[in-house]
Amino acid sequence: MRAIITVLGKDNMGIIYNVTKIVSSYSVNILDISQTIMNSDIFAMVMLVDTAKMQGEFKELAADLKAYGNQAGYDIYVQREDVFNAMHTI
Secondary structure, eight states, rough: EEEEEEEEEEOOTHHHHHHHHHHHHHHHHHEHHHHHHHHTTTEEEEEEEETTTOOOOHHHHHHHHHHHHHHHHHEEEEEHHHHHHTTTTO
């Protein structure tokens, strides 16, 4: 199964490092990552991950990422790819 991780917030050093550290701690494989800095201070990242060999529960991964986001001041959303696609299909 694949999932989409979205991160939004003020640009700051270590965002990618901290998010990928959490993701890798669950043995989740990062398939693709796209990030940009908008208007010189707004960080936006979308990550496609493969959870097929994940160690732990999907809801735990999502909760850990959300907790990091809350602590660091980022909005982090984690969705299964099928849910993401269903939400973005007309």
